[in-house]
Amino acid sequence: MEKLSPHAEEILESLWIATVEEDEVGCLLSDLDLGDEDAALNELVRLAYVETRADRLYLRKEGRPEAEMTVRRHRLAERLMMDILDIQGEKGNDQACEFEHLLHEGVDTKICTLLNHPITCPHGKPIPPGPCCEEARKKGEPGVVPLTELKAGQSGEIAYLAISDAQKMQKLMSMGVLPGNRLVLVQRFPSYVFKVGHSQFAVDDVLAREIHIRDER
Amino acid sequence: MHEESQNPRIVLVGNPNVGKSVLFNVLTGSYTMVSNYPGTSVEVSSGRCRIEGRSYEVLDTPGMYSLMPITEEERVARKILLTDRPDVLLHVVDARNIERMLPMTLQLIEAGLPVILVVNILDEAERLGMHFDLAQLQKNLGIPVVGTVMKRRQGLDELQQAIAACKEPTASFEPYAVDLETDIARLASLLTGDYPLGTRATAILLMQKDAEVEEMVRAEEGDGFPLIAPVLREIQFARRADLNLQISLERKRMTRKMLDGALQQDEDEHPSFGEMLSRWAMSPISGVPILLLVLYFGLYQFVGNFGAGTLVDFLEGVLFEKYINPAVIGFLHNLTDIYWLRELLAGEYGLWTLGVRYAIALVLPIVGTFFLIFSLLEDTGYFPRLAMLVDRLFKQIGLSGRAVIPMVLGFGCDTMATMVTRTLETRRERVIATVLLALAIPCSAQLGVILGLLSIVPGALMVWLVVMIGIFLLIGFLSARVLPGENPVFYMEIPPMRLPQLRNVMVKTLTRMQSYFLEILPLFLIASIILWAGKMSGVLDLVVKGMTPVVTAIGLPPDASAAFIFGFFRRDFGAAGLYDLQTAGLLNPAQLTVAAVTLTLFVPCIAQFLMMKKERGLKTSLLIFVFVSVLAFATGWALNTFLLATGILS
Numbered sequence A: 001m002e003k004l005s006p007h008a009e010e011i012l013e014s015l016w017i018a019t020v021e022e023d024e025v026g027c028l029l030s031d032l033d034l035g036d037e038d039a040a041l042n043e044l045v046r047l048a049y050v051e052t053r054a055d056r057l058y059l060r061k062e063g064r065p066e067a068e069m070t071v072r073r074h075r076l077a078e079r080l081m082m083d084i085l086d087i088q089g090e091k092g093n094d095q096a097c098e099f100e101h102l103l104h105e106g107v108d109t110k111i112c113t114l115l116n117h118p119i120t121c122p123h124g125k126p127i128p129p130g131p132c133c134e135e136a137r138k139k140g141e142p143g144v145v146p147l148t149e150l151k152a153g154q155s156g157e158i159a160y161l162a163i164s165d166a167q168k169m170q171k172l173m174s175m176g177v178l179p180g181n182r183l184v185l186v187q188r189f190p191s192y193v194f195k196v197g198h199s200q201f202a203v204d205d206v207l208a209r210e211i212h213i214r215d216e217r
Numbered sequence B: 001m002h003e004e005s006q007n008p009r010i011v012l013v014g015n016p017n018v019g020k021s022v023l024f025n026v027l028t029g030s031y032t033m034v035s036n037y038p039g040t041s042v043e044v045s046s047g048r049c050r051i052e053g054r055s056y057e058v059l060d061t062p063g064m065y066s067l068m069p070i071t072e073e074e075r076v077a078r079k080i081l082l083t084d085r086p087d088v089l090l091h092v093v094d095a096r097n098i099e100r101m102l103p104m105t106l107q108l109i110e111a112g113l114p115v116i117l118v119v120n121i122l123d124e125a126e127r128l129g130m131h132f133d134l135a136q137l138q139k140n141l142g143i144p145v146v147g148t149v150m151k152r153r154q155g156l157d158e159l160q161q162a163i164a165a166c167k168e169p170t171a172s173f174e175p176y177a178v179d180l181e182t183d184i185a186r187l188a189s190l191l192t193g194d195y196p197l198g199t200r201a202t203a204i205l206l207m208q209k210d211a212e213v214e215e216m217v218r219a220e221e222g223d224g225f226p227l228i229a230p231v232l233r234e235i236q237f238a239r240r241a242d243l244n245l246q247i248s249l250e251r252k253r254m255t256r257k258m259l260d261g262a263l264q265q266d267e268d269e270h271p272s273f274g275e276m277l278s279r280w281a282m283s284p285i286s287g288v289p290i291l292l293l294v295l296y297f298g299l300y301q302f303v304g305n306f307g308a309g310t311l312v313d314f315l316e317g318v319l320f321e322k323y324i325n326p327a328v329i330g331f332l333h334n335l336t337d338i339y340w341l342r343e344l345l346a347g348e349y350g351l352w353t354l355g356v357r358y359a360i361a362l363v364l365p366i367v368g369t370f371f372l373i374f375s376l377l378e379d380t381g382y383f384p385r386l387a388m389l390v391d392r393l394f395k396q397i398g399l400s401g402r403a404v405i406p407m408v409l410g411f412g413c414d415t416m417a418t419m420v421t422r423t424l425e426t427r428r429e430r431v432i433a434t435v436l437l438a439l440a441i442p443c444s445a446q447l448g449v450i451l452g453l454l455s456i457v458p459g460a461l462m463v464w465l466v467v468m469i470g471i472f473l474l475i476g477f478l479s480a481r482v483l484p485g486e487n488p489v490f491y492m493e494i495p496p497m498r499l500p501q502l503r504n505v506m507v508k509t510l511t512r513m514q515s516y517f518l519e520i521l522p523l524f525l526i527a528s529i530i531l532w533a534g535k536m537s538g539v540l541d542l543v544v545k546g547m548t549p550v551v552t553a554i555g556l557p558p559d560a561s562a563a564f565i566f567g568f569f570r571r572d573f574g575a576a577g578l579y580d581l582q583t584a585g586l587l588n589p590a591q592l593t594v595a596a597v598t599l600t601l602f603v604p605c606i607a608q609f610l611m612m613k614k615e616r617g618l619k620t621s622l623l624i625f626v627f628v629s630v631l632a633f634a635t636g637w638a639l640n641t642f643l644l645a646t647g648i649l650s
Helices: A006-021 A039-046 A061-084 A089-102 A107-114 A131-138 A166-174 B020-028 B072-084 B095-110 B122-127 B134-141 B156-164 B178-190 B198-207 B211-238 B243-259 B273-282 B284-335 B339-346 B351-380 B382-396 B401-410 B414-423 B427-439 B444-454 B460-482 B502-537 B539-553 B560-569 B571-583 B589-601 B606-616 B618-646
Strands: A050-053 A056-059 A144-146 A155-161 A182-187 A192-196 A199-203 A211-215 B009-013 B045-051 B054-060 B088-094 B115-120 B130-132 B145-147 B263-265 B491-494
Touching: A006 A039, A006 A050, A006 A056, A006 A061, A006 A089, A039 A050, A056 A061, A061 A089, A061 A107, A107 A131, A155 A166, A166 B243, A166 B491, A182 B273, A199 B095, A199 B382, B009 B020, B009 B072, B020 B045, B020 B054, B020 B088, B045 B156, B072 B211, B088 B095, B088 B156, B095 B115, B095 B122, B095 B130, B095 B198, B095 B243, B115 B134, B115 B156, B122 B130, B134 B145, B134 B243, B145 B156, B178 B198, B178 B211, B178 B243, B198 B211, B273 B284, B273 B382, B284 B339, B284 B351, B284 B382, B284 B444, B339 B351, B339 B502, B351 B382, B351 B444, B351 B502, B382 B401, B382 B460, B382 B491, B401 B414, B401 B427, B414 B427, B414 B606, B427 B460, B427 B606, B427 B618, B444 B460, B444 B571, B444 B589, B460 B589, B460 B618, B502 B539, B502 B606, B539 B560, B539 B618, B560 B571, B560 B589, B571 B589, B589 B618, B606 B618
Parallel strands: B009 B054, B009 B088, B088 B115, B115 B145
Antiparallel strands: A050 A056, A144 A211, A155 A182, A155 A211, A182 A192, A192 A199, A199 B491, B045 B054, B130 B263
């Protein structure tokens, strides 16, 4: 399969988000800042991934899998930037935008596995699962998910704490929030409330995202 | 000769909320604040006791979670261990959570301290289906273990026997994994000084990058430190990724081993009524109605209607007006016929008429009823639940759920609340909380009078409430965006809900009322003197005249200026001044509402300003002062314009 240009990938990405996640019918060309004779656009039309009617751009069925994978690569890149490399905010976003275009030929699979098949991006949007995620699920590998992914009443073992602030981490550990301990999520809103042993704790979503649970579903 | 200092010393340590303070009180017979809110007892209390004819000095320390301090309270607690060398160290744990508290016991044993483990709250643990074999635990740990229910003084005799029999500890501790032990031994062997925690525990804390311990070692080793530093840095670097985690996990493993055969847990667990109530308080669906009920019955009915209505009517209207005032004023008038002295004692702004009467008849009943409700709620453990409920909202105004305590306390006394803001984690959060307290949180004395005033006019209370909430959220929202810094992160332990202990609640209420009263009475008297001097010299008239253009600009009669001037001496003075205007029929409904809004927002009282200066510094507090004054009158002006234009309330 021929490799798309970065610009073409970005068009696919925006189109997929608009069509699949925001339930819109295609995208206005002007919204994507595209003229009629855009090279990247022509590239996509030639592959029959998209089609233009009047001044709207539509995602074709043929383009969906590829589009989904571009979104997946972008969101994996965001996870990598923000969780592992700790590049936050605008800078993290910009770096992720650059980086996503390098995630081809199995690099995305490697990164997805490294990140333990994450299911949401740092902004909370779902990451479309790749073949590696399906495979891991089939093998029955217990997934490790942030506390934010658990439903109220669910429980699991604390896998690890990815808390950037060493003192907060120390504090949680000294309160018994330790890898290997069983945790029951009592409540998700307005704050996360969980039980470890006979003690209850409340944390906000920032901390909840950093407590990782071995999911026993 | 030096019997004082030769008394052996008992030190109490442990997590917050394990009953340390109760144990302290039972041992010494004296009272300290017992609180169900994590980490409020910042101060260290000391007392004395006699056991088997021997005198002991007893120290209660703030709650700490481990030997490695993170918060200010923990630092204070550890400092005592580092400097005081206790003769007996009581580690108090909550039996229900013994598994997460034993790691600290292990740390204390490791440090070679003379530890006695006090397993408290045994009754509730047994209700949860936990069965202890404390003799086995004592054998496993190698230190004395006593089971207690301190609330009911169960186990006190055994504890006293254990204290009397306490000996020098024989060093025996569980080893960590081999690699860790190698590093500990390597570092410990380099330490030549005399350390209160022993070389082993000191070495471990050094490896964990405990800055205070490193300072201590640097001072103790002197010229030897340069030899230690490279080894220390090497170990720290090699273990940079996961030392704390590894140590925590190792201690967890040891804890399991210690509890082996000493603890059995029944499987099935029925949620108790307390637990049900706790869930209701935390769920947004039932939590918000519960909060409204608490506000309505606690604040509006009990403090507002009963405290500010019934009690004030009785004290002010009946007791003072009918019986005390005529007698006292008559007596004072007979005392002297010098005009200025008469005025000073019993005139319009006299020490008696203004100072004492306001303080006792108007303010004390209101503040007293508020503190009663506050202490009651605090004792049940409601506040941590409220904190988690409002955290999301508070994040929008740059605060975390933790700030709910100073905010609620502000409804009692803003000065006390401003002091409590120091428990907030970041400077940014402390500044925002201080601004909001100065601006939009009326203290109970002011609130009582304002609620009383506004309830006369239908709709006025609603307008006032909407403006207050709006300003609170708006200013919070804006300052969260203007002030630099990150939003605070929220985490909090939620202690179990408990039935409040009557004695606790009463003592806490009385302690708070006493400190409030001692603080305000002098201020009331000083305010009286200043106002009297102002009146006699004519300065007061000038200041009131100076205020008049501002006051008339927001549509109020010139006489209202006095209320604003008084307002600075005590917030409630101002409100009470309005009360006089209202009874004299000088205010129409719209004016009354504008006056109440402006006065609530207007500068904090002098005591609160002094506290702000102490906590935040002169520059910041002056800025807040100017900001609040300008905003108060601007809001008053806008509200007046709005009310006139729309004809609401007219």
